[in-house]
Amino acid sequence: MKAAVLNQIPGELVVEDVTVDKPKGNEVLIQTLHAGLCHSDLHFMEGHWSTKLPAVMGHESAGIVQAVGPDVTYCKPGDRVITCLSLFCGHCDMCLTGHPNVCRNNRMLDRAKDDTPRLTNAAGEGLAQFARLGGFAEEMLIHENAIVKVREEMPLDKASLIGCGVTTGVGAVFRTAKIEPGSTVVIIGCGGIGLSALQGARIAGAGRIFAVDVTSDKLDLAMKLGATDAINGSEVDVVAAIKEATGGMMADYAFECIGLKQTAEQAWAVTGLRGTAVIVGMMPFDAKVEIPGYEIFMQEKTLKGSMMGSNVFRRDMPQYVNMYLDGRLNLDDMVSRHIHLDQINEGYEAMQRREGTRTVINFD
């Protein structure tokens, strides 16, 4: 099968022939039908983060179960599934207290180091699976705790987006921040993650939703998807603009959906009394955020992180599927382009140029 492999950091993806082992134990073999291009992979390709190499990249996929290992109980061949990088062991303190998105033991779900690798390249070398998934591949051999079954009616290209971007963005609003109806919300960065958070805010009944980006086409789409105000950060001072528009009240919640120190600090600055700034973007590994200390206690403000939308993904993803199918969550406008696997670097180059919202790979 073909897969997009990262061999060096920084580096581009190389589409290679990869051999997949048979499922053992709790493993499932998935035929990947679609995979979305999320910015997180790009941080590794650009050298802001490191991971074990060589690795099959990708972590936002949907497909069909082809085969299951002897111990699998959750699914059977033919089931339509979304994958999620929030693998859960089911018995650590985080899993048991409702936070499986930060499971302590998910490395226990990998194959043992002395076992045969799940994937091998043409040179016979074992390949890592980025985020325990490796979704930019025609087939994925993964643990059953990395998948959720979805309804027959759900188109799998849109479903793939739920695998990361939608769950991260909508979940940051519903699960991490738990915003109240009527809240004033600021979304900083209107890519796949930010527009998902924006839609989450609309569905949750936010009163006013400010969309902030530096490209006007993203802001146009943000207005279509429910923003009440658009602010172009390349043209105006974002903090001053929100201060003026709110009469000095500032926002109740801000969601940083880019991954920069500067915009993380901006998310803090645009929230007012008792406000909450949620960091969703993946900052460079060694970045530090600086905020005025006195505001934390005198204004009772909160800085929160959100990992994969604080998901319990087997509960959340079917809910997001329902919201798409009943027309409340617009995923059709979020897919800006379909490509084939061999165009993957082109897709990431477009992301670097800030073009389009979500590019989705079709594996057919």
Ligand SMILES: NC(=O)c1ccc[n+]([C@@H]2O[C@H](COP(=O)([O-])OP(=O)(O)OC[C@H]3O[C@@H](n4cnc5c(N)ncnc54)[C@H](O)[C@@H]3O)[C@@H](O)[C@H]2O)c1
């Ligand atoms: N916390 C998590 O669990 C999680 C999960 C997935 C992705 N992420 C991260 O979320 C971030 C967003 O991912 P994405 O796939 O939506 O990326 P994207 O590239 O599609 O979107 C980023 C958006 O930010 C805008 N932007 C860039 N610089 C800006 C600035 N200075 N001011 C305002 N807008 C600016 C771009 O125009 C673009 O619309 C990435 O850092 C990604 O790694 C985090």
Ligand SMILES: [Zn+2]
């Ligand atoms: Zn992602």
Ligand SMILES: [Zn+2]
């Ligand atoms: Zn766990």
